[in-house]
Amino acid sequence: MAELGEPAKIKNYVFFEVEILDPKTKGQLCFLDKVDPHSTIGEIKCLFHKAYPHWYPSRQALKLDPKGKALKDDEILQNLPVGTTATLYFKDLGPQVGWTMVFLSEYAGPLFIYLVFYFRLPYIYHHKHAFTSSPYPAVTTALLLFSPSSLACVCHSIHYIKRLVETIFVHRFSHGTMPLRNIVRNCLYYWGFAAWLAYYINHPLYTPPYYGNKQVNYALAMFAICQAGNFSIHLALNNLRSDGSKARKIPYPTKNPFTWLFFLVSCPNYTYEAGAWFSFTIMTQCLPVGLFTLISFIQMTIWAKGKHYTYIREFKEYPSLRMAIIPFLL
Amino acid sequence: MAAPAAKGTSRTAQNDVASIKKKGPGALATAYLVIYNVVMTAGWLVIAIGLVRAYLSKGSYHGLYYSIERPLKFFQTGALLEILHCAVGIVPSSVVLTGFQVMSRVFLTWAVTHSVREVQNEDSVLLFVVAWTVTEIIRYSFYTFSLLNHLPYLIKWARYTLFIVLYPMGVTGELLTIYAALPYVQKTGLYSVTLPNKYNFSFDYYTFLILVMVSYIPLFPQLYFHMMRQRKKVLASGEEHQKSN
Numbered sequence: 324m325a326e327l328g329e330p331a332k333i334k335n336y337v338f339f340e341v342e343i344l345d346p347k348t349k350g351q352l353c354f355l356d357k358v359d360p361h362s363t364i365g366e367i368k369c370l371f372h373k374a375y376p377h378w379y380p381s382r383q384a385l386k387l388d389p390k391g392k393a394l395k396d397d398e399i400l401q402n403l404p405v406g407t408t409a410t411l412y413f414k415d416l417g418p419q420v421g422w423t424m425v426f427l428s429e430y431a432g433p434l435f436i437y438l439v440f441y442f443r444l445p446y447i448y449h450h451k452h453a454f455t456s457s458p459y460p461a462v463t464t465a466l467l468l469f470s471p472s473s474l475a476c477v478c479h480s481i482h483y484i485k486r487l488v489e490t491i492f493v494h495r496f497s498h499g500t501m502p503l504r505n506i507v508r509n510c511l512y513y514w515g516f517a518a519w520l521a522y523y524i525n526h527p528l529y530t531p532p533y534y535g536n537k538q539v540n541y542a543l544a545m546f547a548i549c550q551a552g553n554f555s556i557h558l559a560l561n562n563l564r565s566d567g568s569k570a571r572k573i574p575y576p577t578k579n580p581f582t583w584l585f586f587l588v589s590c591p592n593y594t595y596e597a598g599a600w601f602s603f604t605i606m607t608q609c610l611p612v613g614l615f616t617l618i619s620f621i622q623m624t625i626w627a628k629g630k631h632y633t634y635i636r637e638f639k640e641y642p643s644l645r646m647a648i649i650p651f652l653l
Numbered sequence: 654m655a656a657p658a659a660k661g662t663s664r665t666a667q668n669d670v671a672s673i674k675k676k677g678p679g680a681l682a683t684a685y686l687v688i689y690n691v692v693m694t695a696g697w698l699v700i701a702i703g704l705v706r707a708y709l710s711k712g713s714y715h716g717l718y719y720s721i722e723r724p725l726k727f728f729q730t731g732a733l734l735e736i737l738h739c740a741v742g743i744v745p746s747s748v749v750l751t752g753f754q755v756m757s758r759v760f761l762t763w764a765v766t767h768s769v770r771e772v773q774n775e776d777s778v779l780l781f782v783v784a785w786t787v788t789e790i791i792r793y794s795f796y797t798f799s800l801l802n803h804l805p806y807l808i809k810w811a812r813y814t815l816f817i818v819l820y821p822m823g824v825t826g827e828l829l830t831i832y833a834a835l836p837y838v839q840k841t842g843l844y845s846v847t848l849p850n851k852y853n854f855s856f857d858y859y860t861f862l863i864l865v866m867v868s869y870i871p872l873f874p875q876l877y878f879h880m881m882r883q884r885k886k887v888l889a890s891g892e893e894h895q896k897s898n
Contacts, residue, residue, distance in 0.1 A: 528849040610854035 339400055339407050343371060346389035346412040358409075360401035364394045371413070381500040384414040419500035426490040429509050433517030434483040440521035441476045452527045471531045471539055475524050475607050478546055479517075482599065485554060493561050520611045532608040542606035549599035555581035556592040573638055586642075587650035589634055590627040594648050597623060624648050682743040687800050689734065694793040696728035701786045704779075718766070718778045725782065728789075729762045758785070761827055765862075768843060769834040777833060781826030784819045791815065813884040820880070824873055831862055838862060 339362075341355040353374045355367070368380035384393035387403065389412045400409060445453040456473070523529065532538040559582050563572045576585040584591035600616040624647070631647035646653060700721045707720035718725075736752045738744040744751075766778060795812045798804040837843070844858040 523848075523853045523855070526848060526853070530849050530851050530853055533851060608851065608853060610852040 337407055339405075339409055341367060341400070341409045341411060343385070343411050343413050346386075346414065352413055358400065360399075362400045363396060364398045364400070365396035367400070367411075368396070378415060379419075381419045382416045384416050385411045386414065387411065416502055418503040420503055420506050421500055423490060425501050425506050425509070426494075427487065428506065429513050430483050430486045430490065432510060432514040434480060434487070436514055436517045437476065437479050437483075437521040440518070440525045441472070443525060447522070448527055455527075471607065472525055472529060474539065474543065475603070478543070478603060478606070479521075482550065482603075485550060489554070489557055493557050516611070516615045520607075520609060520615060523609050523611055524607050530608070532606070538608070539606055542602045546599055546602035546606065549595045549602060552581040552584065552595035553592055553599065555579050556584070556595060559585075560592070571633075571637060573634065573641060584650075585645075587645060588627075589631040589645050589647050590623075593623040593627045594650075597648070624653060679743075683800055686738070686743060687797060689738075690793045690797040690800065693728060693731065694790060694797060696724060696731070697786055697789040697793065700724050700728065700782075701790060704783065704786065714776060714779060716774055718773050718782065721782070722773075726762060726767070729758055729785070732758065760865075761830070764844070765831055765834050769837050771837050772830055772833045775830060775833050777826045777829030779826070781823045781830065784823030784826060787815065788819050788823070810888065813880070813887055816880050820877055824869060828866055828869060831866055835859060835862060 337360065338356070339358040339360050341358050342351055343353040343355075344350065345352055353371055355370055358367070358370075364385055365380065368383045368385065371383060371385075372378060372380050380396075386393055387405070387410075393414070394403070394411075403409065440447060441456075443452055443455055456470070532542075559577055559579070560574060563574055574585055576583045581595075582591070584594060588594050597616070597620045600612070600619055604612045604616050627648035631645070635641050703721040703724065704717055707717045708714065711717070732755045735744070736748060736755055739746045739748040739751045761781070766773060772778065791808065791811045795804070795808050798808055838845075839859045842858075844856070846854060846856045848855050
């Protein structure tokens with residue numbers, strides 16, 4: 324964009340003009356001239372941001388057609404089906420929040436909320452129970468001495484601490500941001516459910532599982548395996564992008580046995596996650612936990628199927644044995 | 654929202670648009686929908702007539718619910734089919750929105766009025782039954798005529814005007830009925846589950862009903878003003894064309 328006036332000696336250098344319109348009124352919001360044809364949409368968004376400071380780039384959607392899809396930030400201007408004067412339509416995506424912020428708030432909430440119930444802070448249960456703990460006899464495992472409620476607290480907390488650690492250190496996010504509305508809705512969901520299930524598990528009238536220690540111990544073991552599995556998959560997926568490339572690759576099993584689930588499913592992280600919550604349901608024998616598990620499973624299945632079909636479309640050599648989330652079934 | 658919110662649906666705009674273009678996928682679906690809407694119109698007419706006859710023979714407004722209890726349950730529950738119509742795609746409406754409205758009506762019919770016998774004598778029941786009856790007769794005849802591409806302006810006018818009175822009337826009746834049911838629900842613990850139990854779950858229907866009542870506060874104005882906006886749009890363009898369609 325800096326080559327002013329230089330006559331086209333070496334190459335025929337045509338500058339583009341870009342006009343950005345409001346799709347509803349078709350009025351011109353911004354006109355950019357002398358735009359380098361190699362500019363990306365991302366760079367054009369920055370220019371637009373200069374004209375309208377409150378519309379930072381991540382909340383802009385620029386489209387070729389008022390009703391069409393938003394253009395990606397890395398699209399190059401001269402590769403688009405436009406003449407030398409490009410007409411783009413602008414849509415305000417609303418206030419945006421970075422993915423890291425989103426996950427931190429979604430996961431920190433349940434972590435603390437559960438503890439509020441575990442320690443029976445005042446006004447939740449009858450005042451005589453404030454700051455007490457579950458009276459049920461200890462469940463002895465080989466190493467630990469916990470009541471079912473304490474065990475559940477440890478498991479729930481470890482789950483969310485693991486998620487927070489992964490958000491900070493492991494995950495790489497492809498999109499930069501998410502609309503503010505979504506974060507409110509997601510937080511309501513996570514925090515609301517955490518409060519609801521924590522209320523029952525830590526209730527003075529909590530009934531321990533029907534089959535007692537055996538049920539709790541087996542469920543606990545399965546929970547631990549699923550957590551380890553989920554973490555292994557996240558590490559493996561992270562390593563796929565370790566060279567900084569944005570291209571999608573087929574994930575394969577590694578030396579870590581937990582990743583061998585990749586032989587059978589496209590999204591073993593969701594499989595393990597569903598398994599973890601299922602174990603937690605068995606461990607606590609609590610209907611609200613079961614409901615949470617069910618809803619999470621439905622949502623993860625939708626995501627897994629989407630990812631699975633994307634893989635199939637993109638890679639002709641994609642392993643045919645793999646299902647989306649449940650081996651051989653779903 | 655169980656009130657004449659039936660009028661407040663996005664179906665309004667979409668069905669109007671649909672009646673301007675040729676409606677619906679396929680002649681068979683259209684025939685089925687015409688039959689459905691005719692049957693529903695007839696059903697609510699039966700309820701209307703039943704109310705009038707009962708009033709005339711009893712000489713008072715009280716206790717008219719019993720005279721139309723059966724057809725009310727039958728035809729209001731039958732409206733569940735409308736969710737199916739949206740899901741299958743023969744009606745261009747949102748499944749979620751339609752589902753929400755039909756379920757709220759069905760909730761009031763079965764989970765409140767039927768379940769709590771003591772409220773059946775309340776005048777508030779008559780209030781919402783009358784509101785629903787008038788609304789549904791107009792709404793189903795509106796759809797019938799639209800499907801047949803012969804919508805009299807009177808019906809269109811009625812659908813988009815009478816709600817101004819009928820909607821608040823219905824909402825009032827519904828809220829008063831739920832409010833009347835509260836003491837009985839609390840006393841008998843109807844539909845409630847308490848701790849301790851082996852599934853570690855509890856549900857308090859009394860609190861749930863209160864929450865339902867509270868939910869009317871944000872929902873009613875939104876739906877009401879949506880209908881107002883629809884009215885301006887539909888009747889303004891209607892006057893330009895003088896006659897129907």
